[in-house]
Amino acid sequence: MIRVHRFILWMSRTSSLSGCMKQEHGCSIIIAEAALELVPRNLRNHQAVRAHAARLGRNPEETFLDRSYHHAAMKADPSLLKHGRPDIVHLSLAAVMSSPLYLNNQIKVYVSTIDSNSIIIGEGIRFPKSYSRFDGLMADLFEKKRIKNRNGTEVLLELKEGETFNQLIDQTVRPRQVLGFSTTGVTSTFEKVVSNALSSNTLSCAFVVGGFPRGHFSRTTTGKFTGLYNISKMGLEAHVVVARLIYECEKILCDE
Amino acid sequence: MIRVHRFILWMSRTSSLSGCMKQEHGCSIIIAEAALELVPRNLRNHQAVRAHAARLGRNPEETFLDRSYHHAAMKADPSLLKHGRPDIVHLSLAAVMSSPLYLNNQIKVYVSTIDSNSIIIGEGIRFPKSYSRFDGLMADLFEKKRIKNRNGTEVLLELKEGETFNQLIDQTVRPRQVLGFSTTGVTSTFEKVVSNALSSNTLSCAFVVGGFPRGHFSRTTTGKFTGLYNISKMGLEAHVVVARLIYECEKILCDE
Numbered sequence: 001m002i003r004v005h006r007f008i009l010w011m012s013r014t015s016s017l018s019g020c021m022k023q024e025h026g027c028s029i030i031i032a033e034a035a036l037e038l039v040p041r042n043l044r045n046h047q048a049v050r051a052h053a054a055r056l057g058r059n060p061e062e063t064f065l066d067r068s069y070h071h072a073a074m075k076a077d078p079s080l081l082k083h084g085r086p087d088i089v090h091l092s093l094a095a096v097m098s099s100p101l102y103l104n105n106q107i108k109v110y111v112s113t114i115d116s117n118s119i120i121i122g123e124g125i126r127f128p129k130s131y132s133r134f135d136g137l138m139a140d141l142f143e144k145k146r147i148k149n150r151n152g153t154e155v156l157l158e159l160k161e162g163e164t165f166n167q168l169i170d171q172t173v174r175p176r177q178v179l180g181f182s183t184t185g186v187t188s189t190f191e192k193v194v195s196n197a198l199s200s201n202t203l204s205c206a207f208v209v210g211g212f213p214r215g216h217f218s219r220t221t222t223g224k225f226t227g228l229y230n231i232s233k234m235g236l237e238a239h240v241v242v243a244r245l246i247y248e249c250e251k252i253l254c255d256e
Numbered sequence: 257m258i259r260v261h262r263f264i265l266w267m268s269r270t271s272s273l274s275g276c277m278k279q280e281h282g283c284s285i286i287i288a289e290a291a292l293e294l295v296p297r298n299l300r301n302h303q304a305v306r307a308h309a310a311r312l313g314r315n316p317e318e319t320f321l322d323r324s325y326h327h328a329a330m331k332a333d334p335s336l337l338k339h340g341r342p343d344i345v346h347l348s349l350a351a352v353m354s355s356p357l358y359l360n361n362q363i364k365v366y367v368s369t370i371d372s373n374s375i376i377i378g379e380g381i382r383f384p385k386s387y388s389r390f391d392g393l394m395a396d397l398f399e400k401k402r403i404k405n406r407n408g409t410e411v412l413l414e415l416k417e418g419e420t421f422n423q424l425i426d427q428t429v430r431p432r433q434v435l436g437f438s439t440t441g442v443t444s445t446f447e448k449v450v451s452n453a454l455s456s457n458t459l460s461c462a463f464v465v466g467g468f469p470r471g472h473f474s475r476t477t478t479g480k481f482t483g484l485y486n487i488s489k490m491g492l493e494a495h496v497v498v499a500r501l502i503y504e505c506e507k508i509l510c511d512e
Contacts, residue, residue, distance in 0.1 A: 055311065068386040087386045094347055098493045129493075130324040130343045131387035233510075237354045237385075243499035254489075 027205045028108040028173050031092050032165055032221055034211030035085035037115040039065045046073035062139060082212040089211050090134045091239035097127040099246045106253050118163040122156040169224050175206035177226045183235050184216055185228035193229050194248040209241045283461045284364040284429050287348050288421055288477055290467030291341035293371040295321045302329035318395060338468040345467050346390045347495035353383040355502045362509050374419040378412040425480050431462035433482045439491050440472055441484035449485050450504040465497045
């Protein structure tokens with residue numbers, strides 16, 4: 001049984017920002033290879049996992065792998081270095097979904113998880129800032145696959161199980177440009193990347209930010225990129241990249 | 257007894273950003289009237305508070321007031337509308353303390369709580385992104401008043417109990433300019449405010465962002481401001497304001 005914390009999720013009632021440009025095709029942010037996944041089968045009997053699940057009032061298979069609690073279960077497996085950081089997704093989504101650009105439906109947001117699930121996020125949703133509410137909401141989504149509004153007339157969040165990053169790009173987002181950010185990319189600045197992307201004839205552009213704690217994008221992911229940029233002398237955390245991207249997009253798409 | 261989650265807090269080993277300007281006086285960010293406080297005495301016996309404290313393995317007086325868990329205890333008291341949102345402080349500090357500007361010791365960070373405590377945050381600390389670790393760290397700080405590094409040679413975090421916002425400004429931060437952000441301020445942009453503040457002869461400037469969920473700064477707080485700016489058509493959440501401020505400061509203080 002999943003015990004879900006009460007969470008706030010409603011369609012925004014914010015008034016439209018008349019200063020924002022109407023977009024024909026729109027731009028998107030994708031948190032890719034995101035370290036948000038249910039505890040894998042081989043770790044579910046570990047004491048650290050069972051103890052954490054018990055504290056949440058859930059079964060181990062209904063909890064998210066989280067290095068803050070499951071380090072003892074994860075430390076022996078070097079293949080898990082990019083895994084177990086749901087807080088990265090929470091901070092990144094908070095950065096997007098608190099922005100005027102998102103609340104005015106000027107940017108779409110997707111999460112592509114490291115174990116190949118896609119999360120489609122509806123427009124203008126006020127997202128839970130409290131981590132425990134976010135955790136409860138994600139647990140609810142992974143159980144039900146869809147979260148609807150109160151009237152049941154609109155899908156606010158959808159989990160597409162088994163949908164890879166490539167499938168998300170080709171079948172759902174379908175952008176003209178796919179621009180990734182990584183310290184392995186071409187040196188540039190947020191201003192230049194966003195300005196070039198949004199000033200082209202088509203505004204259909206997906207910005208891809210890594211939702212994992214260390215390492216780089218896999219070749220499968222970078223294979224879809226039309227550009228890869230390094231925008232800081234230091235490696236930046238995902239939520240910092242997202243916040244700066246959104247802000248630069250707003251400068252172009254919304255007059256100040 | 258306080259059960260503190262294991263947390264990561266260490267002095268940053270990031271290499272210096274040679275592109276950052278050396279500052280004579282430095283600039284600061286203050287999260288003011290921050291909704292981070294221990295559960296007040298009159299609410300400690302409420303069932304919602306006791307149940308949440310039990311889940312954390314703490315006594316009620318060792319837990320932070322949090323509307324996510326304590327709404328039932330808080331809803332009858334309209335004076336608590338600005339209270340009980342420690343997640344605002346967590347998101348705001350994550351936005352500052354993940355930035356190259358902070359990690360390179362180019363900006364100082366303070367929290368002034370709504371019940372008049374000051375938190376002095378050391379330089380170049382890697383702060384816990386996981387909320388539960390942040391919560392454990394703050395509980396530890398409120399119990400011990402000081403958190404030192406592993407060698408015990410340096411104070412990383414300090415709680416000054418009973419130090420008001422005015423005292424924090426006058427005795428600890430001592431900036432030449434105190435610039436607040438609020439929808440009641442003069443319309444401007446982040447670029448203009450930061451550019452004007454940092455281009456003056458003195459770089460000694462404190463940016464003040466409200467760490468509460470609704471309402472405005474108190475008159476006591478605004479009484480210390482030398483400028484009050486409205487930088488968005490929509491009210492922005494604290495972590496969004498902080499992220500944009502830091503980014504604009506970096507553009508001036510660090511070459512790209």
